[in-house]
Each structure stands twice: as C-alpha cells, then as structure tokens.
Amino acid sequence: MIYFCHKFRISNAFGYNHTTMMKANEKIPVITIDGPSGSGKGTLCQILARKLNWHLLDSGAIYRVLAFAAFQANIPLMQDDLLVQIAGDMKLQFKPQSDNTLKVLLNNQDVSKEIRTEANGQRASVVSTSAQVREALLQKQRDFRQFPGLVTDGRDMGTTVFPNAGLKLFLSASAEERAKRRYEQLINQGINANLAQVLDELLVRDQRDTARSASPLQVAADAISIDTTKLSIEQVVEQVMGLAKARFT
Numbered sequence: 258m259i260y261f262c263h264k265f266r267i268s269n270a271f272g273y274n275h276t277t278m279m280k281a282n283e284k285i286p287v288i289t290i291d292g293p294s295g296s297g298k299g300t301l302c303q304i305l306a307r308k309l310n311w312h313l314l315d316s317g318a319i320y321r322v323l324a325f326a327a328f329q330a331n332i333p334l335m336q337d338d339l340l341v342q343i344a345g346d347m348k349l350q351f352k353p354q355s356d357n358t359l360k361v362l363l364n365n366q367d368v369s370k371e372i373r374t375e376a377n378g379q380r381a382s383v384v385s386t387s388a389q390v391r392e393a394l395l396q397k398q399r400d401f402r403q404f405p406g407l408v409t410d411g412r413d414m415g416t417t418v419f420p421n422a423g424l425k426l427f428l429s430a431s432a433e434e435r436a437k438r439r440y441e442q443l444i445n446q447g448i449n450a451n452l453a454q455v456l457d458e459l460l461v462r463d464q465r466d467t468a469r470s471a472s473p474l475q476v477a478a479d480a481i482s483i484d485t486t487k488l489s490i491e492q493v494v495e496q497v498m499g500l501a502k503a504r505f506t
C-alpha cells in the first residue's frame with residue numbers, strides 16, 4: 258500500500274552534504290507524466306504509484322494550494338514576492354486515498370475540495386506563470402524523490418523538474434474529450450459544472466500554460482507521447498506499466 262505524507266518544511270537534520278544527497282537522490286527512479294488538464298494524468302499517476310508502491314507527486318496540487326492560500330489571504334496573483342513568501346511558509350501534506358483521490362492538507366486544514374474548483378485551477382495557472390514562484394517550488398518538488406521511486410504528475414516534470422527521469426511520458430487527448438472528463442470529475446466530486454464552460458476554461462488554461470515563458474507545457478525531447486482520446490484508463494495503465502517494467506527491471 259502506498260502512503261505518502263510530505264511536509265514542506267524539510268530540514269537537513271542529519272547534516273548530510275547537499276551534493277552527496279543530490280547524487281544519491283538521482284539514483285531513485287522517477288516516472289514523469291506531463292500533459293494538459295484532463296489528459297488522464299491524475300488518475301494514471303495515482304494507479305501507477307499504488308501498483309509500483311512508489312511515492313506520488315501531484316505538482317498541480319502544489320500550485321493549486323499556493324493559489325488558494327494567496328486567494329484566502331487577499332494577495333494579488335501577480336505579486337511574486339508575497340507568493341514566494343507564502344510558498345516558503347505553507348505546510349503541505351498529501352495523503353493518497355484508496356479511491357485514487359488525493360487528500361491535501363494546508364497547515365493541517367483539509368483543502369482537497371476547495372483547491373479543485375475551476376476558479377482555483379485558473380488561479381493556479383496564473384500563479385504558475387511566475388518564474389520566481391516556479392523557482393521557489395522547484396526544490397520542494399525535487400524533495401519528493403524518495404526511495405523506492407516516484408511518479409510525478411504535471412506540466413514540466415520531464416523538462417525542468419526531473420530532466421534525468423528514467424521514463425518520461427506526455428499524455429494528450431482532444432479538448433472535447435478532456436472537457437468531458439473534467440466535467441464528469443467535477444460532478445462526481447459534488448462540484449457544480451457546465452460542460453461548455455468547462456471546455457472554454459480548459460482552452461484558456463491550455464493557452465496560458467503553453468504560452469508562458471517560464472517552464473511552459475511542452476513535450477520533453479525524450480518523452481513518449483500517448484494520445485488517450487480513445488483509450489480507457491485501464492488501457493493507458495497497461496501500456497505505461499509495460500513501459501515501466503521494460504525501463505526499470
């Protein structure tokens with residue numbers, strides 16, 4: 258069973274030499290899964306992490322929590338210095354659940370539902386355009402690389418955060434299919450949604466995530482692309498487990 262509880266404030270309590278830690282860390286296997294919203298990354302990563310018994314990094318959740326914390330504190334989303342301060346101060350815990358959802362605690366408060374709204378997704382997309390914010394979150398994401406391995410979900414996992422990952426995947430799907438999946442996910446979570454609006458918002462977010470200059474959403478040169486439009490989640494899992502076995506055993 259995989260259980261991962263990660264706290265943001267990590268101190269090097271044993272006084273390890275940072276370079277030594279980095280080198281040891283780089284031997285830990287990583288699978289990066291990047292792609293736009295609704296491409297199926299989230300569920301795939303949860304299932305893979307569970308099957309492999311590896312840790313899980315949902316990097317989008319980190320941007321979502323930061324956006325939510327800033328919104329709650331009435332901080333403008335483009336105020337980089339304050340966002341960086343919040344990023345440093347926030348205590349975040351991730352707890353994967355047996356139903357493939359992720360329980361997210363911000364300063365011990367359960368914000369799992371609040372961070373998943375479309376409005377907060379847009380906020381996260383805005384906050385994540387800042388190079389300063391991305392830099393402030395970089396090491397925190399890399400700290401998730403722990404034995405026996407890590408499955409990561411995001412936009413720049415294979416290009417920027419884990420450029421030496423052993424297996425890089427890029428998931429895509431048509432915008433209509435992604436909107437449908439996102440809509441169904443919101444409804445299942447008890448969040449009110451409208452399909453046409455979900456599609457519009459998804460296109461806005463795609464555009465912003467792809468066009469930004471800081472670590473934009475793009476396919477890593479050595480990534481394997483999978484179009485999931487016509488595939489079930491089970492088919493995608495089977496394909497990726499095959500790739501993971503071939504790469505890591």
Ligand code: DC
Pocket residue numbers: 294316317318320321378381382385386410411412413414462466
């Ligand atoms: O994966 P998600 O929908 O939860 O991500 C929310 C936003 O966070 C997304 O629109 C862009 C940003 N994000 C990012 O810039 N880089 C990542 N690695 C993950 C998410």
